[in-house]
Amino acid sequence: MAEKFISERNLKFLLHEVFRIEELTRYPYYEDHSKEIFDMILDTALKVSKDKLFPILEEMDTDQPEFIDGHVTVHPNVRDLMNEFGEGGWINANFSYDLGGQQLPLAVVLASRFVFFAANYSASVYPSLASGAARLIASFGTDDMKDLYLPNMFAGTWQGTMALTEPQAGSSLADITTTAEPTDGGYYTMRGQKIFISAADHDGVDNIVHLMLAKIKGAPAGVKGISLFVVPRERIEASGELVFNDVHVAGIYHKLGYRGAPIVQLSVGENNECRGYLVGEPNKGLSYMFQMMNEQRIDVGLGAAGIASAAYYAALEYTKERPQGRRMTEKDPTLPQVFIIEHADIKRMLLFQRAVVEGSLSLLLQCATYADYEKVMDGEDKEKYSFLLDLLTPVAKSYPSEMGILSVSQGLQCLGGYGYCDEFPLQQYYRDVRIHPIHEGTTGIHGITLLGRNISLNGGKAYRLYLDEVTATANDAREFPELAEQANELRDALDTLQDVTATLLEVRKKGNAELFTADATLYLELFGIISIAWQWLKQAIIIRKALQDDATGHDADFYNGKLTTFRYFFDYELPKIEGLAKTLKKHSGVTIAMNEPLFSD
């Protein structure tokens, strides 16, 4: 099995050279940290990943969670891992000191998480969910809640979850029916069904804390009547005793991949004894939950990029060691075969993977940086970073998720028949990565979010800020003649984007709401490709500067390899916007014209 699953060099290149995260330490909030601390954290993440996560990747796929006697058992190492994540400070890293956290920049936290995800996605989901759920309590919970739950969740002894989906309401949260009945005991009595809840029961922790959406009896219909509750599996009595809180496991799902983490069906309040504790105000649950969802969405993009990274390195290793065929210009069969990495088509597949992985990671860290600056800025600057993060979240979730599938598929293809067989990890990565366009909002939902909501938010301000950011990068590239071509191509791509956007907004203006978002998924794809091109040009500028400073040897190879990948992206991926723009501008409405009877035969 391949030993490498991420590029440490690239991760540090992005953090230090491209995003210059050290500059954050100028702000009081981050002032205790330094480049050395950031590097130490990454080194530790890599060590934990190599020692504890990667070695059980296959085992966690094979020995799936089981549902026995009403409880879920998972891989025996999960408990140890949760302790490790807790003790290592991985769950509370991005929280403020006053909450018991470490005030680390999100960029560093996500960079570490990328390493974990690449090493073993299923295993890394547990602490990542705990962190997200803790964030909700930290942001909107009472002080008592914080005192009660955060220390245990940070320690990795209590699992956090987000419990949204219900049988009759998947993507349509407006239709949830889980109810919360007020009592005069300071809690609500909960009753309902939740499905597809990750890590919602397992024996690797002592308790499970669900952040659950429900409707208070009498609340308005739709999303305006959704409230958020903390619903622990075992509630904590005043005495400190843990008492079963009537949260039952109805079953677990057997699935294509991502098998190391249990996805659970819950039956809540079967005996009318489930207590839920309101978080924040009634009927504001969805807006609170969006905070966690947005964080989880970035995580999903990161997970997809991580799996694609591991698949890429497994494919790369194979192509360097597998002799097969000869160069196009040398067909003498008596000469030895070459390694398949010599073939242009194999190199194309490798470049594609690298372009997707490193481009996605760059965009995700860009988002993290926005979050980090938002935290320490005020006024217009704060708003700017907040808007950009909000705008780009569906892109940062969906591009890596959709392209991660294709990337892993190309990795599998590099191995030919062996890629299809269990003795190599590609087939597992192929199964694992398929979840990402589904969970935390399908790609279709994110397309509608981007086009139907984000583009027009605050009078289109976020969108204009985005155009400014990309344009600034294209302008920066001007000082390097070697980058002029791609800088122009990016500017042209922005023109295309504006043209398409204007055309679609015109459709909305004319009152055709359905036609406006009918091709939102394609719009999201177009937006994603341009955003990744932007990130590659941004990287290329830094590399050109570094090469001017006479990088040599190993560093020169790294930089030149990245530059070639950058050129690959502009030559092979960016042109895909041509077809997308053509379809979007035509907006022929053919999908709307189709109706159910026409699908019959």
Place this chain on the structure above:
Amino acid sequence: MAEKFISERNLKFLLHEVFRIEELTRYPYYEDHSKEIFDMILDTALKVSKDKLFPILEEMDTDQPEFIDGHVTVHPNVRDLMNEFGEGGWINANFSYDLGGQQLPLAVVLASRFVFFAANYSASVYPSLASGAARLIASFGTDDMKDLYLPNMFAGTWQGTMALTEPQAGSSLADITTTAEPTDGGYYTMRGQKIFISAADHDGVDNIVHLMLAKIKGAPAGVKGISLFVVPRERIEASGELVFNDVHVAGIYHKLGYRGAPIVQLSVGENNECRGYLVGEPNKGLSYMFQMMNEQRIDVGLGAAGIASAAYYAALEYTKERPQGRRMTEKDPTLPQVFIIEHADIKRMLLFQRAVVEGSLSLLLQCATYADYEKVMDGEDKEKYSFLLDLLTPVAKSYPSEMGILSVSQGLQCLGGYGYCDEFPLQQYYRDVRIHPIHEGTTGIHGITLLGRNISLNGGKAYRLYLDEVTATANDAREFPELAEQANELRDALDTLQDVTATLLEVRKKGNAELFTADATLYLELFGIISIAWQWLKQAIIIRKALQDDATGHDADFYNGKLTTFRYFFDYELPKIEGLAKTLKKHSGVTIAMNEPLFSD
């Protein structure tokens, strides 16, 4: 589980209305047949599929082949199925009367096979391989061989295989090392290793007949020294007794999907007692094998289209029954939810699948029709059909295979989280369909075949014939004003193809062989999209004629549904050639510029 896996109406539409296969019965070779017979055959294929293949789809995935005591055991129904396929005349259907066959058109045989593949790909591979192997013996074997092997292979009691791949020689057949040593007993002594051989051992038949590539001792290096042998697992003594022929099973592969059929490693002649029987002349084995490979390649395309068809109908059923959300124009949460088939993005995903499935099937039947006419034509006409079939084989193999993956993936996406779970068949189709771009030549190999070989074959004659065929369809469409737009778009696409082809041939002319084929995979993709657009326009012409004749009710829905799918293809899929053409015309050589050190970091 969905009950429907193919559209019978569409299959008959293609065979009768588009390709008018009844016209073949004017030729003496097919004169015993009729439209009624063709329909009866299809009806029987559908019945067998519904009764015997589809019900064990999931079981064959779960209860995988096992390797026990040197032998492979498969699902217990395989023996019964092989008898059914034998007795039903499915294995010998396309063979001539004098060989014991039925002289059925390949179009009808492949249409039936499409039904089988859609119902249960793994189960249908056994008879299909037997048929392909029998064809090699029929074409190049001695009369004795035909007498000995064909009746048993046709009866489904002996399995046929194609044994090409070796550990050190996957795509590079030049490097096979299995040896054949001449004896004076009328046989060769075989020795070597073969890997990834489908159905190369199992307990559903009484014997296995390998059509095996090997090198006679002293033969020239490379592909010019490859000969073809019949190597039965049990050889047949003059007495009629079956004697073990020293063909050992070294193991089987555990794989991502396609799990109902065993993929086997063979160790041949460990005790120096394996006898092989030369087929045809020495050193011509590869050209013989290409006959079987080309037939199998069409089968692979058909298998991918079949699986994608089954996935499409499973997704379609779900989207019709799953309520979720509301229309864009109606957000009142107190109103009931709509079925998700109402959403434009879901319809887009369904249209994509249908466009891929029905477009692919059309191209595959187009190829079959060429083969059928080639058989009964002479001179230039025969050559024309032979050339077209040869030219299009890599396209008919690769487009359905590559797009089948994306199609099934979109089907899975339609089900959201349920698509990822074992209780629905989508996850199995997703795993099963992934084999197709790998086996019978990877997509990369087929790209090089198309661009590097086929386009220039016979001075480019096949390519020109293809342009003529597509142009003729575009011209035919002129008589329908409703098709004028798409007819023009197809003509423009042909211009793009010619432009790209001329640009690339110029590269070769300048002596840059590596750059010439560096993007062959993209060229294949471009060629594939245009070919499917051609097939859709061809169908649209027939439909327009039918609608002029006042089709009503159910038929009108079918025709209008197809017309909308046709429009979808031109609005959403054909534009993808824009980006491909841009990349191909630039042929920047960036993949060639990349080298191994630059992949390091």
